[in-house]
Amino acid sequence: MSNEKEDPTNYQYDPFLNNQQHGTTTRSSLFPFFSDNSPFYNNHPIPTHSLQGFDPSFLTFTDCLHGSMDYTSLSRAFDMSCSSSEVISPIEDYPTSKSADLVGSGEAGAGMANENSNNPSTPNSSVSSSSNDTPNEEGAAKIGKKDKQQKDQCEDADEKSKKVMTNKTKKEKKQREPRFAFLTKSEIDHLEDGYRWRKYGQKAVKNSPYPRSYYRCTSQKCIVKKRVERSFQDPTTVITTYEGQHNHHCPATLRGTAAGMLSPSLLASTSMGSTFQQELLSRLLPPNGQGDPSSILYQNLSALQQQQHLHVPDHGLLQDVVPSFFHKQEP
């Protein structure tokens, strides 16, 4: 959060390249989301022109999961309802000190890159969050907080300091969820990803004319959040940062949106060979999944294929598929 002030504009959104500059850390270790054989493992985001010949009309999640996927494909994975979106550079954000927020001031990439290059702290070093909410009980915490604030107004310092103390104590244990972000070429800010999100805040971004929006998964027990902002360097690019992992089924509200992009046959034919794919799934899947992500995916895809092969393939599948991707495997 310091360097972007010096030169917030003279930066290429390229965490990989930046990371290379970060001599002691290998790219794959800093960005385990990507492996050496991943097409994402590239020093430069795919130039827009290289995407122009790409037919966006039927890019599927499957494409993303195939070895031939590219940023565009990943975009489909996260925004299949937005035909104009293209992920140009997914990046992962690690819990760091507050100042190291991925989408830090001004430009997400800039914030992250500068953090990486300037902040000597290790990627997982600190745990700092401005949130008072307990990760697994957001809903309850929210209510509690509401209550708390009312109390604060009526009562006062005693209660307040008490709560602050409690929060501080809790906060020391609290770990911020790992985050990862995607750069997406899209005219739409809030990209459909199969889940329902409730916007809970919007802030002006320093050095950027575009605001940053804060969303929270609407599922009661789900703590996943995401931030969405538009790059001020490239207004066609949307930066979406996810934090946490879903622990629930995808709400069945997406028929006809992202849903239609997935075909069971394509899904079933998905090859999970690349390390990236596993990394991707491991990122997207909730923890405590059984076995490796690819096997989980296979199970789900297989079941899905059996269920759906008699149906019109393009009709509302994502809601059934995405939950399988994201959903914690149930006993």
Place this chain on the structure above:
DNA sequence: CGTATTTGACCGGCGC
């Protein structure tokens, strides 16, 4: 009328 969004206020961490 219920739900989602907007938006100003507030909080806590961090750098100076």
Place this chain on the structure above:
DNA sequence: GCGCCGGTCAAATACG
């Protein structure tokens, strides 16, 4: 200690 900043809350408002 102070100010800045990111993140969150919650009342007000908009919307279907």
